[in-house]
Amino acid sequence: MYISKRLQSIKPSPTLAIDAKAKALKAKGVDIVSFGTGEPDFDTPQNIKDAAIKAINSGFTKYCPVPGTPDLKDAIIKKFKEDNNLEYTREEVMASCGGKHSLFNLFQTIFDEGDEVIIPSPYWVSYPDMAVLAGAVPVFINTSDKNHFKVKPTEIEKVITKKTKAFILNSPSNPTGNTYTKGELEEIANICIKHNLLIISDEIYEKLTYDNFKFFSIAQVSKEVKEHTVVVNGVSKAFAMTGWRIGYAAGPKEIISAMTKMQSQSTSCPSSISLKAATEALNGDKSCLETMRVEFEKRRNYIVDRLNSIEGITCLKPEGAFYVFPNISALLEKKYNGKLINTDIELADYLLDEAKIAVVPGSAFGAKGFIRFSYATSMENIVEGLNRLEAALKK
The missing domain is CATH 3.40.640.10 (Type I PLP-dependent aspartate aminotransferase-like (Major domain))
Known part of the structure; x- marks a missing residue:
C-alpha cells in the first residue's frame, strides 16, 4: 500500500462528489435539477474576461x-x-x-x-x-x-x-x-x-x-x-x-x-x-455585484417561503451567502416502497433517485437532520426543483 495514512484519514469533498454524480446522470440524459454546488450561475462579467484576453494577447x-x-x-x-x-x-x-x-x-x-x-x-x-x-x-x-x-x-x-x-x-x-x-x-x-x-x-x-x-x-x-x-x-x-x-x-x-x-x-x-x-x-466596474446580489435575494425569499410551506420542513431565512439549510428531521423514519429512510443521507439519495434533484445532506457539514440547498441556480430551476421535492415527499 503506497497511500499515506495521513491521506487515508480524510474523505473526498461531499459537495463535489454530489455535483459529480449529478453531472454524470445529466451526461446520460437524466434531467437533474442540482442544488448541490455553491457556484453562481451568472457568467463572469465582460470587463473581467476582457482583461484576461488582453493579458493573453499581450x-x-x-x-x-x-x-x-x-x-x-x-x-x-x-x-x-x-x-x-x-x-x-x-x-x-x-x-x-x-x-x-x-x-x-x-x-x-x-x-x-x-x-x-x-x-x-x-x-x-x-x-x-x-x-x-x-x-x-x-x-x-x-x-x-x-x-x-x-x-x-x-x-x-x-x-x-x-x-x-x-x-x-x-x-x-x-x-x-x-x-x-x-x-x-x-x-x-x-x-x-x-x-x-x-x-x-x-x-x-x-x-x-x-x-x-x-x-x-x-x-x-x-x-x-x-x-x-x-x-x-x-x-x-x-x-x-x-x-x-x-x-x-x-x-x-x-x-x-x-x-x-x-x-x-x-x-x-x-x-x-x-x-x-x-x-x-x-x-474595475463593480455594478455586477449588486445585480447578482439582488437576484440572489429574490431567489432566497422564494425558496425559503416554499420550503416552509412543505409539511415536515422548517427553514430559517439566512442573511447571507446563497444557501438555505432546512431542518428535515421530521421527514425521517418514514417509508417509501417499504424502505425506511432513516438519515439525511438516505433522504438525499431518495431525492436524487426519485425526484431527480441533487441536494447535500447536512451530515456532510456536521449537522444530521438537515439538508443544504444552493440557490445559485436559475429561478426556473428552483421552481421546478421544489415542485419535484414536494411531489416526492408526498410519496
Missing part, C-alpha cells in the same frame, strides 16, 4: 511572483481599505489558487501535530479535513437552528485547552447562510484575544448579504484583534469567477511570509491570466 503568460503580482496586491489592499477600513501592506497580503488554497496554505503553515482548532458546526466541509491533513485536531461546537446556528463566546471558552491554537469563523456561512453582527463578533474576538488564539476569518461570501445587513469583518474590531486574525477571501463567489481560481489572504506579516514559502513549494504562483482578471475584478 504575452502575459509567464511565471509571476509566488504571492501574486504587485498590481493585484495593491488591488487587494485597496479593497480592504475601502470595504472594511482595514490597512495592510504588500507584505501582509497574498494571492493563491482559490480561497480553498489560501486556507490550505494557512493550515499547513500554522498547525503542528496535536494542535487543536475550534470549528463551529455546521461547518464548511473542508475545514476538518484540512486541519487533519496539517496534523491538527478539530474541536467542534454544535450550534442549533434555534439560535440561528450561532456560537456563543461562553461555548468557545468551554472547549479551549492548552493545545488550542485557532478558531475558525465563517460569516456569512456555508452551509447555513448565518451572519454575525458587529456586537457578536466583538464578544467572540475578546475570548480569542484573552486566550491568545489565532482567528481564521473566512469571508468569501462578504458581498452576498440581504435585508440591508451590513457586513463587518472581525478584523475590524480593534488593532489587537487584526494582529490576531488572518482574513481569507476571493473573487469566486462575488464575481462569478469560480473557475478562475483566485483567492487571497491578509494577516500578520510573518504568517503571510510563511504561507508564501509554503506556496512556493507547491503551486508557486497562481495563473498569470487569472491574476490579471482578479485585478480587474477588484479595481
Whole structure:
C-alpha cells in the first residue's frame, strides 16, 4: 500500500462528489435539477474576461511572483481599505489558487501535530479535513437552528485547552447562510484575544448579504484583534469567477511570509491570466455585484417561503451567502416502497433517485437532520426543483 495514512484519514469533498454524480446522470440524459454546488450561475462579467484576453494577447503568460503580482496586491489592499477600513501592506497580503488554497496554505503553515482548532458546526466541509491533513485536531461546537446556528463566546471558552491554537469563523456561512453582527463578533474576538488564539476569518461570501445587513469583518474590531486574525477571501463567489481560481489572504506579516514559502513549494504562483482578471475584478466596474446580489435575494425569499410551506420542513431565512439549510428531521423514519429512510443521507439519495434533484445532506457539514440547498441556480430551476421535492415527499 503506497497511500499515506495521513491521506487515508480524510474523505473526498461531499459537495463535489454530489455535483459529480449529478453531472454524470445529466451526461446520460437524466434531467437533474442540482442544488448541490455553491457556484453562481451568472457568467463572469465582460470587463473581467476582457482583461484576461488582453493579458493573453499581450504575452502575459509567464511565471509571476509566488504571492501574486504587485498590481493585484495593491488591488487587494485597496479593497480592504475601502470595504472594511482595514490597512495592510504588500507584505501582509497574498494571492493563491482559490480561497480553498489560501486556507490550505494557512493550515499547513500554522498547525503542528496535536494542535487543536475550534470549528463551529455546521461547518464548511473542508475545514476538518484540512486541519487533519496539517496534523491538527478539530474541536467542534454544535450550534442549533434555534439560535440561528450561532456560537456563543461562553461555548468557545468551554472547549479551549492548552493545545488550542485557532478558531475558525465563517460569516456569512456555508452551509447555513448565518451572519454575525458587529456586537457578536466583538464578544467572540475578546475570548480569542484573552486566550491568545489565532482567528481564521473566512469571508468569501462578504458581498452576498440581504435585508440591508451590513457586513463587518472581525478584523475590524480593534488593532489587537487584526494582529490576531488572518482574513481569507476571493473573487469566486462575488464575481462569478469560480473557475478562475483566485483567492487571497491578509494577516500578520510573518504568517503571510510563511504561507508564501509554503506556496512556493507547491503551486508557486497562481495563473498569470487569472491574476490579471482578479485585478480587474477588484479595481474595475463593480455594478455586477449588486445585480447578482439582488437576484440572489429574490431567489432566497422564494425558496425559503416554499420550503416552509412543505409539511415536515422548517427553514430559517439566512442573511447571507446563497444557501438555505432546512431542518428535515421530521421527514425521517418514514417509508417509501417499504424502505425506511432513516438519515439525511438516505433522504438525499431518495431525492436524487426519485425526484431527480441533487441536494447535500447536512451530515456532510456536521449537522444530521438537515439538508443544504444552493440557490445559485436559475429561478426556473428552483421552481421546478421544489415542485419535484414536494411531489416526492408526498410519496
